[in-house]
Amino acid sequence: MQTTVSEVTEQQVQVESSRVATPEVDAPAKKLIKPLTGAEALMQSLVEEGVETIFGYPGGAIMPVYDALYDYQDRLNHILVRHEQGAAHAAEGYARISGRPGVCLVTSGPGATNLITGIADAMSDSTPIVCLVGQVFASLLGTDAFQETDVIGVTMPITKWNYQITSADEIPEIISKAFYIAQTGRPGPVVIDIAKNAQQELMTKAFSYKKCEKVVSYRPRLIPKQDQLEKAAELINNAKRPYILVGHGVLISKAEKELLAFIEKTGIPVASTLLGQSAVPCDHPLYTGWLGMHGNYGSNVMTDECDVLIGLGMRFDDRVTGNASKFAPQAKVIHIEIDPAEIDKIIKAEAPVVGDAKEALIRLLPLVKENDHTAWRNEFRKYDAIEYEKVKAPALAPTTEKLKMPEVIDMLSKKTNGEAVMVADVGQHQMMTSAYYQYRRPHSLITSGGLGTMGFALPAAFGAKVGDPSREVIAIIGDGCFQMTLQELGTIAQNKLPVKAIILNNNYLGMVRQWQQLFHNRRYSFVELQNPDFIMIAKGFGVDGHTCSKREDLSASLDTLLASDKPYLLEVIVEQEENVFPMVPAGTSVSAIRLE
Amino acid sequence: MNTYTICIFTENTIGLLNRITIIFTRRRINIESLTVSETERKGVSRFTIVIKHESRDHVEKLVRQIRKIVEVMAVFGYLDEDIVSNEIALFKIATPLGATPLDIEYINKHFNAWVVNWQLDYVVIEKTGSEKQIFEFFNYIKPHGIIEFVRSGRIAVGKTEKGLVEYLPDVEWEYYL
Ligand SMILES: Cc1ncc(C[n+]2csc(CCOP(=O)(O)OP(=O)(O)O)c2C)c(N)n1
Numbered sequence: 001m002q003t004t005v006s007e008v009t010e011q012q013v014q015v016e017s018s019r020v021a022t023p024e025v026d027a028p029a030k031k032l033i034k035p036l037t038g039a040e041a042l043m044q045s046l047v048e049e050g051v052e053t054i055f056g057y058p059g060g061a062i063m064p065v066y067d068a069l070y071d072y073q074d075r076l077n078h079i080l081v082r083h084e085q086g087a088a089h090a091a092e093g094y095a096r097i098s099g100r101p102g103v104c105l106v107t108s109g110p111g112a113t114n115l116i117t118g119i120a121d122a123m124s125d126s127t128p129i130v131c132l133v134g135q136v137f138a139s140l141l142g143t144d145a146f147q148e149t150d151v152i153g154v155t156m157p158i159t160k161w162n163y164q165i166t167s168a169d170e171i172p173e174i175i176s177k178a179f180y181i182a183q184t185g186r187p188g189p190v191v192i193d194i195a196k197n198a199q200q201e202l203m204t205k206a207f208s209y210k211k212c213e214k215v216v217s218y219r220p221r222l223i224p225k226q227d228q229l230e231k232a233a234e235l236i237n238n239a240k241r242p243y244i245l246v247g248h249g250v251l252i253s254k255a256e257k258e259l260l261a262f263i264e265k266t267g268i269p270v271a272s273t274l275l276g277q278s279a280v281p282c283d284h285p286l287y288t289g290w291l292g293m294h295g296n297y298g299s300n301v302m303t304d305e306c307d308v309l310i311g312l313g314m315r316f317d318d319r320v321t322g323n324a325s326k327f328a329p330q331a332k333v334i335h336i337e338i339d340p341a342e343i344d345k346i347i348k349a350e351a352p353v354v355g356d357a358k359e360a361l362i363r364l365l366p367l368v369k370e371n372d373h374t375a376w377r378n379e380f381r382k383y384d385a386i387e388y389e390k391v392k393a394p395a396l397a398p399t400t401e402k403l404k405m406p407e408v409i410d411m412l413s414k415k416t417n418g419e420a421v422m423v424a425d426v427g428q429h430q431m432m433t434s435a436y437y438q439y440r441r442p443h444s445l446i447t448s449g450g451l452g453t454m455g456f457a458l459p460a461a462f463g464a465k466v467g468d469p470s471r472e473v474i475a476i477i478g479d480g481c482f483q484m485t486l487q488e489l490g491t492i493a494q495n496k497l498p499v500k501a502i503i504l505n506n507n508y509l510g511m512v513r514q515w516q517q518l519f520h521n522r523r524y525s526f527v528e529l530q531n532p533d534f535i536m537i538a539k540g541f542g543v544d545g546h547t548c549s550k551r552e553d554l555s556a557s558l559d560t561l562l563a564s565d566k567p568y569l570l571e572v573i574v575e576q577e578e579n580v581f582p583m584v585p586a587g588t589s590v591s592a593i594r595l596e
Numbered sequence: 597m598n599t600y601t602i603c604i605f606t607e608n609t610i611g612l613l614n615r616i617t618i619i620f621t622r623r624r625i626n627i628e629s630l631t632v633s634e635t636e637r638k639g640v641s642r643f644t645i646v647i648k649h650e651s652r653d654h655v656e657k658l659v660r661q662i663r664k665i666v667e668v669m670a671v672f673g674y675l676d677e678d679i680v681s682n683e684i685a686l687f688k689i690a691t692p693l694g695a696t697p698l699d700i701e702y703i704n705k706h707f708n709a710w711v712v713n714w715q716l717d718y719v720v721i722e723k724t725g726s727e728k729q730i731f732e733f734f735n736y737i738k739p740h741g742i743i744e745f746v747r748s749g750r751i752a753v754g755k756t757e758k759g760l761v762e763y764l765p766d767v768e769w770e771y772y773l
Contacts, residue, residue, distance in 0.1 A: 156611070156615055156618060157618050157622065160666065181666055215666065216765050216767055217606070217668060217669040219765065340660055340663070341660040341663070344653075345657055345660075
């Protein structure tokens with residue numbers, strides 16, 4: 001018998017409410033004596049949240065906050081970007097590598113709208129950022145005042161949460177709520193729009209800050225239900241050809257160790273999505289590569305052939321599934337996911353497990369049997385060999401004169417021992433960075449997956465460098481992408497951030513050109529670029545660099561880049577009409593995968 | 597096409613209506629009717645939204661998307677047989693001198709409708725009931741000349757024994773009741 005919609009949702013809600021019943025004892029709130037202005041309260045709140053760095057750009061409607069920031073320079077490091085989009089992407093890069101929310105501070109109107117692309121990007125990739133936006137005086141709201149934009153209205157569909165503050169007294173509570181919502185459950189961007197009067201006026205009560213620990217209406221489920229876990233375990237234990245797809249959720253929940261324990265016990269081979277790259281070391285014997293439109297041949301074929309598919313912290317994006325109705329046709333799907341709205345959204349799950357990836361793996365481990373699935377795993381070797389012969393070998397040992405993207409990434413991978421953080425922009429170079437770098441450590445590929453935002457890499461790279469200065473951060477950027485946010489070289493130079501950037505210059509909007517070649521009869525409509533002298537531009541910003549166009553210079557060029565303790569730009573001239581393979585044409589099933 | 601009634605319990609804050617309707621807009625689902633009011637618990641609003649949809653599956657996904665909104669506490673989707681629902685309509689009917697008089701007794705007894713306001717040239721009649729009942733009355737009264745007609749959105753309660761608020765998160769609620 002079919003259950004009604006109401007029963008489904010009632011059950012769900014019922015269990016959720018029993019879970020929040022534990023009352024927590026409130027810690028005594030800290031008190032300061034002198035009344036603070038809203039702007040000071042904001043600074044103090046950020047300090048209480050443990051914020052160290054803010055990426056921002058000032059303007060009229062946020063001046064009181066910038067004024068307060070002047071006194072907080074010893075506690076809050078502010079990085080002046082060159083365009084607000086850069087602030088958003090830098091905050092994303094920071095969040096992606098550190099797991100802590102990145103913070104942006106911008107003015108009203110155009111300052112806020114310049115953030116939009118970055119906010120949407122963070123929404124798509126579940127990246128926690130907190131955007132603090134100036135707004136006109138509350139008394140002017142709705143009057144089309146100078147630089148007034150309905151930021152709440154504009155960002156509503158692309159934020160996890162947003163809120164407009166109109167009085168100073170609201171600031172501590174709303175800021176703590178903002179940070180809590182941004183980083184818990186499925187993380188995402190939060191926008192706080194702060195009217196100028198709220199920044200200027202004195203609070204009517206003493207400042208006190210209490211970290212938000214729960215919001216009545218918002219209760220992400222971290223611990224999966226036992227019956228869901230048991231059902232999943234049963235499917236796993238009875239599977240003949242099980243397969244795991246890991247996504248960004250694994251990295252977000254820092255479940256890498258638990259994942260390794262799980263696959264090593266069960267012997268299940270594993271692929272990753274683009275954003276799941278680096279969750280499993282690329283040289284792990286159970287790792288089959290990545291999957292999706294440009295993913296590995298073997299990984300795509302194995303989803304076609306598996307009988308149980310475990311989607312872990314991923315959302316079956318259409319770049320992964322191709323035609324969803326033909327995706328994993330033989331498989332019973334186990335979907336482990338923190339966001340219940342993702343369950344059954346694209347792919348029907350036989351066994352949904354709602355919860356945090358790490359918590360789920362910890363509880364699944366004792367329920368699953370040891371296994372090694374040798375025959376099934378060996379099948380993969382066959383496909384891998386085909387891909388190697390048809391795609392990888394020729395790409396890595398080209399006979400043509402011009403350098404190819406794969407050999408650049410491959411050499412970089414070897415020289416850095418697979419330990420660098422690769423920040424890839426969007427296009428062919430992005431796919432090559434995913435395919436040819438041998439990731440050894442988690443959080444090592446930062447790229448715009450869901451939105452595919454050109455111009456992401458340069459600002460995200462310096463954000464990542466700020467987020468974890470101990471790691472080597474290398475941005476891989478197309479000549480098209482670079483020209484979308486190249487002004488951030490100025491930010492990098494001014495802040496002496498030793499970010500390394502490599503432009504893979506093919507003089508084309510390469511990925512679009514590839515589609516035109518394959519699907520539009522080689523009609524190269526507006527994809528050729530007349531490029532500037534990138535190195536001269538970099539030098540203009542105070543960033544050193546050089547161009548490499550010959551194979552025999554590549555190794556030394558990369559050495560120079562890696563040896564630099566300052567920011568450095570290397571431009572590599574690559575083959576103009578190179579294509580990314582394998583490729584599953586959009587909207588087709590993975591069985592239509594093309595190797596050439 | 598099935599009619600679904602979606603009941604949403606939310607915090608009573610600015611902008612939520614917008615946030616909720618965006619979800620319908622993005623999925624290109626038309627809202628047939630919408631009513632909002634505060635519930636018996638202070639600070640908790642109840643939205644009742646009626647939509648028509650072919651696919652129950654899509655409605656379930658919609659329900660989950662709505663539940664994702666931070667300020668939303670609970671969402672329930674119902675088919676008509678799961679609920680008791682009602683609407684209210686007001687009819688402003690012309691009563692000029694010399695026109696056929698209204699048969700008030702018949703209107704009361706047969707249609708359960710009441711005159712709630714008398715004026716010289718018109719009366720206002722209130723009719724509660726289902727959409728079907730309201731339109732039956734509409735057709736009856738039409739020959740008298742309808743000057744104005746307005747119908748509210750649907751309100752509904754589920755046919756379960758529990759109050760829906762029982763499903764709300766466990767906190768110290770302040771009750772109006
Ligand atoms: C902001 C934005 N505009 C347009 C696109 C569409 N797009 C995707 S890849 C691409 C070409 C990128 O060219 P380039 O940076 O030179 O990289 P390549 O593909 O050549 O490696 C374009 C235009 C996009 N993803 N983002």
